[in-house]
Amino acid sequence: MQTVQRKRIEIMADAPLVPAIVAALRRAEIGGHSVLPVLSGGGRSGSWSEERLTGAETKQLVWAIASEEHSAQFVDAVAPLLSSHRLLLTISDVAVVRGERF
Amino acid sequence: MQTVQRKRIEIMADAPLVPAIVAALRRAEIGGHSVLPVLSGGGRSGSWSEERLTGAETKQLVWAIASEEHSAQFVDAVAPLLSSHRLLLTISDVAVVRGERF
Amino acid sequence: MQTVQRKRIEIMADAPLVPAIVAALRRAEIGGHSVLPVLSGGGRSGSWSEERLTGAETKQLVWAIASEEHSAQFVDAVAPLLSSHRLLLTISDVAVVRGERF
Amino acid sequence: MIIDTLTSPIILFFVLGMLAGFARSDLSIPEAVAKGLAIYLMAAIGLKGGVSVAENGFTPDLGTAAAVGIALSFLLPLPAFYLLRGFGRLDQVNAGAVAAHYGSVSLVTYITAIELLKGSGLVAPGFMAAVLALMETPAIITGLALARRGRAQQATEPGSGLLHEVFLNGSVVLLIGSFLIGLVAGKENFAPISPVFEAGYRGVLCLFLLDMGLLASRRLAGTRALTLRLGSLAVLLPLVNGSIGVALGTAFGLEVATAATLGILAASASYIAVPAAMRLALPEADPGIYLSMSLGITFPFNVIIGIPLFASLATLLG
């Protein structure tokens, strides 16, 4: 089992902000990302689940595998936005099988 | 890179049970959660993917970031339901950037 | 809090290939799996998000909890497909509550 | 009438769905679209029912049919429960869960029946849409009581959620709500929206039944829980319940078309509202059992054989 250690970055963000986050990933030279849908949720500002027609409160989960170095770069770039944009950004360790290219 | 260590709780559960799980998260003072859709799956009781009109077998993934203390509290509260309600509950380590509030 | 250590396998794959991956999981005696939808993404071969009617480039995320032994078995079986089929296969550690059966 | 049935596009699309599902074709209707079609169908039958009552006034038949319907929904789970425990060899919890499904009703069976009956000159009165809504929930109460009899009520969360699920579930609210809207609006105000709710109705039903055929056959093909005994009960129960329904309806003096419809409602088994309630209230019951029986066997049986059968029975007795 040939694996490399990488970071998994997950960012929970408002749908309208996702393109900006993807752009930030690209600037940090993170070559790939995926976006997962989120159905509903709740937090300090109440719960959402039916505002989806307006789209303004819908969240999406941006999911990217990156090297430690690139992910640190990305976090530094995006950190100022975290509170003003209500982003939840988590990082965890992950083994990528045959993952030299990520 | 200013991060705090937190737990990521993930619970795979039948859609009709999700509100009860969210209520349990709230009782364990976990302030936020998100719910992700699941398309299909398989397990010991066969595979599902097309019962979605009836909704009775559709799963959803409840996803919450919490402190170690709160997550232990939650697990203790919800453990009795795990087998009767066929829940799959996993916990992993995660670094949350600027995550003091979670 | 009674937990067991397991591996979480996550495979990002083209939707038409998912049944083959699920079959490979079964052959490695991994008894359960779930499939999550993916909305859009980007990588070396450009970005996708609107090809969904054709389905040929849509990704899905296969998500399975398995023992270390079974997951190694699975990875060995599926490794040859990784590059020809453009799969992204990650493995991480996870604690499963009351998880003896997984 | 069975031959009529078999050249109706509505039924042929259902059969196409069944065949495609058994052949494991990847044909499928997106979940969101299927739900949208279901909402449309419920709104349409509610509206048309309300408009027809606004036209014809409240007849004594309406009260009779409603009372008999509610009684059937409360009581039919009882014989079903004993058959399921005895002949079917189910444990108490699963027998209670399945019994609730057979006491309750299936919206799509009802809609299909209305169309097919119309084809053979039996026009069910519009108020049966309200009777349908009234018959959805009583069986859940009986089924739960049977499943939990002799056991201390468990103190887990979902309790309050359940009552809510049962009395305010979407299909009941939409059916009763559109019925009332039809009643208030009347024929004149209904006219501008009738191109959608009247003319479009049968075509949409074709697509919906295509999906139901796919669901039913996949459910049947994917099951691990169904025994031969349970499979037989999934045919026997609608026969018994449907006959009781027709007989009672006739005995209480309902018209032929009304009695036939009541029988078909009694014969039908829920696979939308009740499964969701059971998952909440009896999570230890196996959905593989109740969905395979109600959706996989009873539903196709009723659509293809049950409807013409109970129509003939009602004509015979009436």
Next chain:
Amino acid sequence: MIIDTLTSPIILFFVLGMLAGFARSDLSIPEAVAKGLAIYLMAAIGLKGGVSVAENGFTPDLGTAAAVGIALSFLLPLPAFYLLRGFGRLDQVNAGAVAAHYGSVSLVTYITAIELLKGSGLVAPGFMAAVLALMETPAIITGLALARRGRAQQATEPGSGLLHEVFLNGSVVLLIGSFLIGLVAGKENFAPISPVFEAGYRGVLCLFLLDMGLLASRRLAGTRALTLRLGSLAVLLPLVNGSIGVALGTAFGLEVATAATLGILAASASYIAVPAAMRLALPEADPGIYLSMSLGITFPFNVIIGIPLFASLATLLG
């Protein structure tokens, strides 16, 4: 006209949705279907507007209504902003964000108004669909300027995305695009597609308003951000803006139906295009505030009270 309103199925479905939402029923229309219905409605009003202009030619009224509409969208956020800061006690950013919503317009309010006005003999000209599209965006510019006044423009990413969002957002493109298609195609080419876009229109609107009722009441029930002062403003602002709209329209010599429609557009508050733009441009503004006000209060107020009110006002002044 209020009584007419209350027997219209369109409004009754809206009320049903509101009640179901307040009772926390699980009734819901899948997001994808709701979006599909919205796209259908936008294409239909664009097309019909274009076809009617192709029939009647470009009248001076068209130019007047467009000019007054654009001016209203630019200027109405100003008094709104001061009311929101003073009486409403909002900070600058939130006041700017809310003001943008009230300067812009609500598609569904417009569509509902057209139908209800038609019912009482006031036929708004088709070109108002184009005026609607023109009124969507100017308010966003004013609102952002108010929110950011005196502060250095922040150098975060979304900047360029915003202009794009504002001028090429889906609803503007679809409205203007279908308007032009209707204009090019004319009545003759429209005939083959009219069964979908003309006959189906009102029925689809019923289902869509059912969903809007659910959204509005859930938004209101789930809010934590709404004060009594803000709630009052959500009724006061449409009254003020709508009266200004009707008065200006009448003063500039527009017909009664046109002036009424302009007033209703001025009274309506956006809850689709503007929230998405605000989330991008002013992420620090609280969506709980602007959505609760525009979708939770102003929208139902306009649908049930505002539309007949401004129609009467226009008839009075006209």
Next chain:
Amino acid sequence: MIIDTLTSPIILFFVLGMLAGFARSDLSIPEAVAKGLAIYLMAAIGLKGGVSVAENGFTPDLGTAAAVGIALSFLLPLPAFYLLRGFGRLDQVNAGAVAAHYGSVSLVTYITAIELLKGSGLVAPGFMAAVLALMETPAIITGLALARRGRAQQATEPGSGLLHEVFLNGSVVLLIGSFLIGLVAGKENFAPISPVFEAGYRGVLCLFLLDMGLLASRRLAGTRALTLRLGSLAVLLPLVNGSIGVALGTAFGLEVATAATLGILAASASYIAVPAAMRLALPEADPGIYLSMSLGITFPFNVIIGIPLFASLATLLG
């Protein structure tokens, strides 16, 4: 006929979608709704084809068109393959994959063609819907054989899945299935569902082509894989294939409208069934190439230029 084409709302909505996509507007039709529309369109053309054969009986033309169509689907990938390898400079696997697309057919091109031809008095016989279904899969077999020639069959999993995908893929099953339903039901039984499947048809097609325009332009804008040579082939191949189709059809004595339709089918390239099969059977082929060519260039080319062109050619030769 090109001018007729350009005032047809169907084509205008397609152009609107293309423009909105190139301008990177966020206009989009939810995936589930687009799939629902596609299912509706397939059921409608299948049904109408079956009903028309039930009316007119099986004519010799039907057999001829089917045989020629199947032969075209089997053989057209061969010249395409050599052009793609030689002029297009593709490797063997990608050339085989692309060739399969051009041998197979595009449902939406067909549907659009039927409507536009009808506008200019050329009514294609209903049985062409079945010919369409028959032409979907043979090209996949040829394309795979070309891609794998001289190489040992790889022993990876998807093998059996492929046959299944190819012969039981949803669109083939639905087309053939609804064709048979139309055949069995006949005109009389089709009448009650015709408001949905007949009257609604063209309007739905407008919305669907709006979405196809968005998909085509986004596909083109997002590609990194397209060279100038491949772009030229995406115009050349439909010209060659379409001319062969019209010529063969005419040579075998088919009517003008039938020959024109056959040519358009030959010219069209698949972008739904074949890509899914290729992803399974040739995962190492680049979807960026085959989707950009078939969906991004050939599809718009056929809709706007190819259809009137092959209609004129058939009229000329016929």
